[in-house]
Amino acid sequence: MSASRLSAAERAGASAAFGSARAPRSTRGQIIDSVVGTPPASVSPDLVAENPENPREEYDKVYITSLGQNMREVGQIQAATVMTRLAFLVSHPEHKEAIPSDREYVAIDGHCRLRAARQAGIDLRITVDDSPAGTREDLLAAALSANHFRKDLTPIEEAKAIEALVEFHGSAAAVVSVLGGAINDSWISTRRTLLKLPDEIQQKVADKEVPIAIARKAGSLPTPEERTAYVETEMAARAAAQAEKPKPVRGRAAAAAKRQAPPASAEPVQETPPSAPAGTTTTPASSVPEPRGETNSAPASEPPLDWTDPDGIAATILERCSSAVVEGIARKLLSSL
Secondary structure (H helix, E strand, O other): OOOOOOOHHHHHOOOHHHHOOOOOOOHHHHHHHHHOOOOOOEEOHHHEEOOOOOOOOOOOHHHHHHHHHHHHHOOOOOOEEEEEHHHHHHHOHHHOOOOOOOOOEEEEEOHHHHHHHHHHOOOEEEEEOOHHHOOHHHHHHHHHHOHHHHOOOOHHHHHHHHHHHHHHHOOHHHHHHHOOOOOOHHHHHHHHHHOOOOHHHHHHHHOOOOOHHHHHHHHOOOOHHHHHHHHHHHHHHHHHHHHHOOOOOOOHHHHHHHHHOOOOOOOOOOOOOOOOOOOOOOOOOOOOOOOOOOOOOOOOOOOOOOOOOHHHHHHHHHHHOOHHHHHHHHHHHHHHO
8 A cells, every 4th residue: 555545544543442441331321322312333342242142153364354454444334233232131131141241232243344343453333223122111121120230320320211211101100010119109209309400410429429318309409509509518518527527547547556555454463372281181272263254454445436437337347347248238238229
């Protein structure tokens, strides 16, 4: 290729997907994009998983290399057909372990184009077709009723999904019936209230900077100005109260404090009774055991746990619990939100 003739890839410049590090989107992003948003026209091939049900096992390496070079220089003529990971797993739950969590899509048609794009280092043009998994409402219902999907959602994303379902089915009660009791009317009401908040407050709720309790109360106020003012006032008061509380001493600092504490008073040394004269028989005195719990030294007491201090609670759990127990606690808390 001459210096004056540039390939299509060179004229277009570096791919945005490969030119910068992009964090993989979770199931929550797939729900918003595929159900209440617009899917992209092209993605990094690293975000597309191969279909576990694809019967082809062998690929012609020479053909894949040639196809990749052609796609780089001329362009991809035909888009690959994909399903979102969510839709694919709704249709094929038995493949949950086979589809990595950092993949957003699953290839349905175009596995050679997928491999060629990956080898050539270019984006893959895609067409998203989730129709085999059912309607959009079917996907939303599946996502909200299954814990392994729902734990990936932020409260705002849950609220948007619920709003779409309520609009489709006509009422919150109908949505509760559709979801088979996975959620209740109170939960639906709380989530829908969040959508009344200004966008910047919604983002803070999604980022867990504003607690649900404060956001829910703010959403019930009549005007956007009152909602914003309430959140700002409550968060300022929360920060001030947190700053006034003494930080509990834990971990290494607590251990160091215990080492520096004065030692407990020692028990008095009992005198050794005089030995009996030779040839005499002594009757051993009956040994009376010390009553349990009556000791002169008391164990050092730890400061009481402040249940309004997230950092202190987390530090205590990490200090006293194994990693398996910590993971179990985290899963339980996430599933109960």
